Amino acid sequence: MGAAVADDGFDFRPGAQIPLQGGGGQTAATNALASAAYRDGGKDTALSSILGANSENHPASVKPPKISLFEPNLGEAFCRAVEARTLSPGRKPLIQSFGADPQTVVEHCLAASRIRKERDRKLRLIMLVCGVVFLPGLLLWLGLFQLRKTLAKGEGKKSTWIGTALLVGVVLVAAVLLYRVVYRAPGSGVLELYLFGSLVAPALGWFLARRICESTAADLRSRWDGLLGGGGVAAKIPDAVPGNPDEKAREDLRHQLAKLTAEDRSNSVFYAGPKGILGMGTRWGSWQMAEELTPKNEGAEIHPFRSWDVIRAMDAQLRKLERGPLHTGGFPAASIQHWIVTPVGEGAGEVARPTGEDVDTFLVKPHEITRICNEQQFSAGNRHYLGIQYPLWDGQLVITMLVTVTVLYKTLRVDVTAHALGPVHGLFTTKSKAPVIEVPKSVRFWETVERPLPLVDASEVVRLAVRAPLTWYPPLLEYFGGKLVLPEPFGLRHVWAGTMWRHRFMADDALRTVAPVLRAVHAAAFKVLEENGVDTDRFTNRSSIMSGLIQEPAPRRADVYDA
Template identity: 60%
Template sequence: MAGLDDLRRAAGVEFDFAPGAQVPLSSVSSGKTGVSHAIASVAYRDVAPKDICEANDAASFKPGKFSLLEPNLGEAFTRAVEVRMLADDRKPLIQSFGAEPQMVVEHALAAKRIRKQRDTRLTAIMLVFGLLFLPGVLIWLGLFQLRRTIAGAQDKRAGAFGMALLVLLCGLIVFLVLQLPVTGVLQIYVLAMLPAPILGWFLARQISERTAANLRAHWSDLLGGGGAGARIPEAVPQNPNDADAERLRLGLAKLAAEQGSNLVHYAGPKGILGMGVRWASWQLAEELRPKNPGREIDPFRSWDVARAMYDQLRMLERGPLHTGGFSAPSITHWVVRHVREDASAVSRPEGPNAEGYSFSNLEVQRICNEQQFGSGDRHYLGVQFVLWDGELVVTMMITVTVLHHTLRIEVTAHALGPIHDFFRKGPDTRTKEIRNPLRPWKKQKQPLPLVDAKEVVRLAARAPLTWFPARLDAFGGTLALPEPFGLRHTWATKPWNHRFMVDDALRAATPVLRVAHAAALRVLDEHGVDIAPFESRSQALSGQVQTAEPKHADRYNM
């Protein structure tokens, strides 16, 4: 159990197995469920795995050895999320501001559980009909694999010729089976060898159809704003020695702990990963001079100014008038670390000053006071608004530096836009047009089964291998997620195409800027600094953010 102890320390959890534990349900966090449900719906989808590349072309699907064993998008996404976010040796994740990554992972596990129940029944069917009539099953699987290979031909003439060849091959196999020189019980077995798998296919189709309807119902419910919480009883230890459940439970705890980390990464033109690109910056930089001639300035540090700003910014949601006003912001002292624009991984806090996935308060204060020039991490005070049910994340980052006699207060604005429209696509209704038997001059739509013949064969062929996921990945293929990976920023688009989202981002800047400046001026005045130059510059900046100069409306250099 040494590995589990390491997981507990990494996750920052101390609790052990307790009898009577309940089945965990997805957490519900106001303002973030819309985006979380949209991303979680991918785990229930039955479309091609390459479709997700529409949302981000950095995602890719690596085909396996056999196209017959290729997963659909829901299966591939579930497997990729589980490996990337719950594995013991996984790389660090980017925080998902505006979404709940634990909710997405829980739905992925719930979708896996639904499919596992289906695959258990399909495996039983494959054991009965596959082992007893193995030669016939191998013949049918070979024909379906050949059919999928032919269907992938780009030349239509080659494809038509291949289909004709396939029909001819089927007839030849039947002829050879009938001509085998066998009698008695063996003859009955040979005659049943080909039709018996068809009976197994019929049973498998009923199971697959019910599961497909269940998965699509979850898909629709999540996009419709409803949907029950994901049930993952396999994450509840049944006894103190249930290592698999304990590992899964701690993996979810690690995910929640990492989401609360106070370390973020600045990737150059990509902006702060998870917060979006920087679209504006305002700087106040003036000389520190004593208010009273002949007296020195009372000593203070950058942290004193940052802490005063923090206290004052907590009052942003209050105002003199009874209006809608600001929603409650999240105010955090961030440690910002630089990474390359094309970096494939990020780092976690390390060293004696790290507490789990975050830096200690003393280390944050030290970085704020001492690391203002040259290499190393930097301190920023962040004010974050999660708006539009998580579709828009507006973050104002404030940094205070003192170099020689100059104090600089810089306020930068970052915006993370809505997720790609791909995640809002619901399940399509599968129909075909037929002529009305009573009125042949009219056509009508007839619903088709959710699972067709080749899909039943694919599911039945994959079912026994789902007990060996690593082997199934090699045979069927895997989905590679974009790196550095975070469930929210990976699929984000630009917010500048939505008029009201742009307005919200622009309106948040002025109050934050003024509150930060007012708090800083109060600290400077208390420590004997001449604040006249700072006040003049602050008023000039306030005028800049509300300027009426003619500009290119609705166009931003992003």
């Protein structure tokens, strides 16, 4: 069943290699996250830039490199971290990515990694022929570039000029020494030719590597811009399409992708204290209606009913919100789901999804949902919430309203809470910038003009060439070059979500959702109460008071209690 669930929109049968995208109207957030996989080339892809996208509750970190020449850029580190976290066997559970399609993001990571592997295969061949064969010269050049890169980290331009001067100076000294060696005894043997080749071959290899790196970087950056521009950039991943039953690696990858989508559609979520419900954003508003259950007619008794009866009526009423009495657009079709909420610690490093005979492919079965709704309302255990969710702004804003009904002794309580997940951080929605330099005009020297620079500079070519021989074993490469450490519990969407309260229209959408949802919930509750002989006067009075209060719903940190 897991594979069947995952195949909705993604056909992994033999021959299908291009996933379908954009079917759920959530392409903006998905494409923004997927574009990070293609961040390559240029100075706008430094790994440290992702630290600026950290959220308050879910910060990522960067493990510094032991040797700076092995340090990955943003695209390389992002792909490696996401693939290892989402596709590794025995991985920890993932948090749902509301408003985005995590499988599409992971597939773009796989596609970008495939492009880089093809580049690295060519670079390894160049390193073997022009580097390993002439090892003394290779070590000399690498030492010079490492020294220059280390000095370039100093403050100001002085350190950069010192590094460049040392590089040029050592090259001149080496050339003079080579000249003396060659012409002291011309044609005397192979040693002189080898020394000459040791200096020339790495430089020739660098020239060939630069052409390969520039073409690959241009390809990756065009995909980066294509995703953010709304173009149909497809992630081609033939490694996930088994050609025959013996291709175990491809079959395992296909199953991991299917598992990823099935888990993302789970109806089990986690409440982490002040961090709110993981994946849905923090709770910014809460409204309660709690009144005593008294018979409508004196001397009569209330007809027995359960919390589930009230919840079912609310479910039916909420599904009518998109059909308003006026032709004004109104609400779009909502996603209405019965959620099972599990409490976890604020600093929990991982979560554990419910398992057992009451769970099927990450989905808690209906009979267990009903039991939890009716019986687990107090003390330890999971809780039931009815949720109505609106992914808006092409997935950049996710509004979720949760409803829970509890009955303790003679008191019926209806809680309505509001959650909002803001847009993806601006880092992920920024297009690539071509490297340029400002130079004065030849005649009008007081004016400047921008001239394009090479997409991949000399240091970047050296970095890629040095990393290429180790890309076949990523753990060793991470040991020398560092890596991106993802926050836990991890979910692709909420980790890099920003606040939506600084965006006027997004904030208005969140605030305007409250009143219609709250009134629909109360109307459904009153209907059930009246059908079962309950006096609804107190409930309607309380609802009228709340109807006045929500005219101006003030956002606040509802998950933080001042106690």
